[in-house]
Amino acid sequence: MPGRLLLGLGQWWRRYKYRFVPWVALNLSHNPRTLRYVPEAFKDKVISDEDVLGMLLKVFQALFVNDFDKQAAILTVLPELVHSKYQDLLSGTVYQKYEPIFFQSIGNPFIFRCLDGILIDGNDKGISRLVYRSCNRRDRLGPFKMSDSTWLTSETQNPLAVGQYVNNCSNDRPANVCYQEFDLPTVFPVELKQYLPNIAYSWDGQSSLRCVVLVALRDIRQGEELFSNYYTIVS
Template identity: 45%
Template sequence: MSRNILRRFVSKWKSYRYRFVPWIALNLKDRSIRAVPTGSSDKIITDQTVEETLLKLFAALNKIPQNGTGLNSATSLDVMMKVMGFKVERATSQVGGTGVYVTDGMVPKGTVLAMYPGAIYFPYEPILLQSISNPFIFRCIDGILIDGNDKRLSKVVYRSCSKRDRLGPYMTCDVSWLTSHLDNPIALGQYVNNHSKKFGANVAYQEYNVTEDFPLHLMKYIPNVRYSPPSIHEGSESRVIRTVVLVSTRDIKAGEEVFSTYFTMVY
């Protein structure tokens, strides 16, 4: 019994350690990192390219008749293949646990292939309880956190915030990523594993702000929501939503697993 408990602990630690700051600091010398100069926008592709990709995919998804429970995974993947020329799906990783693979087509270099879903927390907002044993906390360069956990308290918080921000008949975020049936087929970036010496990184994270100009009827495919409601003092910034997309750093063929670089240093 004790051995099983120890195995479970070791398994969780191997995943969680990449989010544990003291461990990262002690092990940076042994890790490959992605360096970003101070003040850099850290953009691999332009915001316009990211927006055009999302609008094209979301508009195509929005044309598919829905039965009241959203799209099924097969349908959304078919749309993805038609619009983007490839499919990405979750499967058992080569390094253990869950990973993300290109299952059909080919991803050209400099292409958005996934989004990092989750609730958005500003540095001053409480996230302690949600972060316990949670390996899916993503930290943006400016300190904003995205909780990509689709289970337990994180799931409850996200669902609650999604209902709060609904505007009449319009959903302002995607909730299907909390299930196994994705309306937005690229909302699975939290399951991309860290690269290693054996498996090199083929994608990198890029921050992108969804602005107030983004079509309201397509917001239902954005897999992010703010933890706190927008303030009336924010004006035009009230509909700005922080998202993180994963962009390919080389061509990725069908059958390849997607790996990222968890370590990004800002100098």
Template identity: 50%
Template sequence: MFRNVLERLQIKWKSYRHRFVPWIALNISKNEKTLRQVKERSEDKLVPDEEVSRSLRQLFGVLYSHGVHHRVAKKGHFHGQVTSDNELCAHDAMFQSFGFCIDRKPSTLPFAGTGVFVTKGVVPKGATVAMYPGTVYQVYEPILLQSIKNPFVFRCLDGVLVDGNDKGISKMVFKSCSGRDRLGPFVMSDTSWLTVNPQNPLAVGQYVNNCSNECPANVCYQEYDVPDAFPVELRQYLPNVNYSPHSQRPLRCVVVISLRDLTAGEELFSNYYTIVH
């Protein structure tokens, strides 16, 4: 019985430790070789936002033309569940657009659970290889309840938080906010990343595992604000939504950029910590 208690405490600690500042500071000093460091915020972007927009519009345009999208029912309710046929179309569209595919599979790291792998083709250096989905919280918005036992909260450089948890209260919050934000017949965000078959095949970035000395980082996170000119009909593939309906800031997304060429079979590893000097 005592062993079971210790195991439960260990599981809780693993989910909490990434928000415990002393633990973070200690592990930063221990794993200095694996840290990603940049001199200033402008250098944190490896790829211009315009290039990220071009890549997303290219993929989303192919998805839209293939009919991989939400369907509007007669009574005005949209159906967000993606079928297995749509999953095949989504990955075909990804390969057609980028020349590679990614997917979730059991990680090569012991006890890491799920990871993200290149499953087909070659990823060139500087490519937008994945997206970090979730509800976007500004620094002044409450996230205490959602953050409990939640290892998927991503903190941006300016303090904006992205909750990439696809279960529990986080899942309910995202679906509620997504159902709230519509423009006529157009859906403004994608809820299918909450299922096993996301219609946007990029929306698996929350499952990219942290790098180590043995498995160095081959991708990195990059913040991206969706421009106002982004086509309305393609916003249904964005796996992010603002928590507040009155947010005046552009929608914050986080994309995953390749640091080198990647081939089929490789697992994606990122730096969970970026230090800006």
């Protein structure tokens, strides 16, 4: 029993250590490929914001027209998805730098830190799950939901809402996708917000919602595992 417990702790640590900033800081020189280098804040763009927005609108409109039939929706936009670098969305609750996230962060390997300090909690369990569901119910606008909560279940309606499950790269397994931050325009169609797997912790109708997309760095083969850089260095 003790051996099994130690094995479980070892597996948890191997997954969590890339989110533990002191450990990463002490190992920068040993794992250069686990770093995400960005020259300046907000300059992480591999593709333009216009291209990201255009692809989001096309996929979400396809979902809306096909009445949650994600297979039919993806087939509708498949030719463009194949030729696009755009990949997935990082799901979760969006926290400003001053908002409380201490208890949600304990033992949580799914927290992404944006270049300006905004945090996205992509955990689908525990307190994180309860917080997201609460905010999701809070922000309804008549018949429309302002975010998608199906990524918390096994029946995800948005096939792109899987970015939080991408693994960290290593020397042996280099990154094949990268993170790119994107602020959703305040004029984004209300009827399409129900497919967004992100929601703000504090409601503010005037601020843009921070989203993070994963962009392919090269052609991705079918069935290939996705790897990205968890730790960010901003010069």
